[in-house]
Amino acid sequence: MKIAFHGAARTVTGSKHIIHVNPGKQILLDCGLYQGMGKETTELNSNWGFVPAEIDYVVISHAHIDHIGLLPKLVKDGYKGKIFCTPATASLAKLLLIDSARIQEDDLRYVNAKREKAGLPLFEPLYDEDDAIKVFPLFETIPYNEHYKIESGIDLMFTDCGHILGSAAVNLKIKENGKEKRITFSGDVGSYHDMILRNPQPFPQADYIIMESTYGDRLHEVSTATADRLLKFIVDTCLKKKGKLIIPAFSLGRTQDVLFMLNRLELEHRLPPLNYYVDSPLSIKITDTIKKYPDYYNDDVKQLLHRDEDVFSFAGLKYIDKVEDSIKLNDIEEPCVIISASGMAEAGRVKHHIANNVSDSRNTILFTGYCEPNSLGGRLKKQPESVKIFSKEFAVKAHVDEIATLSAHGDYEDLCQWLACQNPKDVKTLFLVHGDYDVQVNFKERLIKKGFPDVQIPSLHEVIGLRD
Ligand SMILES: [Zn+2]
Structure with missing residues (x-):
């Protein structure tokens, strides 16, 4: 048996690993897009x-998307088998793959227009919406903690790992030449302090572990006061300065975190009576999907559901679906809060809202997570005097700030806590994936000190044999 690492090897996106089983079986773990x-x-x-x-x-x-985003291309290029995942993952994947296909096509529209002018051959998108739809019938859903026989000698069980709704660690028992190996793939591991989701769950003892390491060198600041900070931004911007608060937020995860906090503030009678807009069709669909899986929420949220049947909704909340309604938000004079995707402000409607509001000192642009340094969010976080959006220069007069305490990824203590259910001596090799190389080297040291005898950091396309 061997494992081939075809993505997220010494980097954080493009997750793809193949387990090769004699004679000639191949199991692909994740099929992520590089971003x-x-x-x-x-x-x-x-x-x-x-x-x-x-x-x-x-x-x-x-x-x-960095775990599923290449599924349409995989099917387009000849894959015909089943795709196993949890029920919530299948529901969310359908929404996100369609969105990803649209982004691929939109991105190329601009590049191809330029190439056409220059007389260059046009690029083909990686896949289109039709390719994305062809993935859907292949999904085979398996709930958490149920043993499932993929075929004789290959058993699968998902355990919750608290990263996003439906996220799972993949636990496999695979027989080869009469000998069984237990292999666990972490996927992405969440934090043990998530507002909405359950904690990552213990998993069965493994012989081999393929593990993410995104924040393997970092400790998150845990803040129970995040909602108070959010409230302060609303009060300072909307009540004191009579401005608009623009919150770029990822459609999956961060948008629901913000809505949950606003709902909580309303329950505590602390939410100022304003208009709160969620301006992103994808965020609306994802929030609706998340509402269908209350069993996946943590106990605090389940308790809350007894007295508040919709924990993502409150007075003043309005969802904006149509483009024309989104454009109308530009003309609103009164203070308001606009939550819109994407989180790094690289794409989506939030770019228009930033362009419209960044040059007014009454307004605040409030980021809710990591931004690539070259993205619009990354550039704004550096507090420049002006910023280029849609090839136009805008003076930055609005206040730019950040709530850095929301993260779907665990820090190194969370990662170690996830591993605490294992006897390190029984783990023959722990492979680190999904992390930057210097972070992985640092995390490897920590794991060796914890007693894991063999920790490896595979490089791209490296194939590593598993010992008996
Ligand atoms: Zn993830």
């Missing part, structure tokens, strides 16, 4: 390093 890797991105996403038609099974850890 934000500059000029290399397209090339990385175009070259598999393996043959999709030769894969027998696909198992998906969770619905983030």
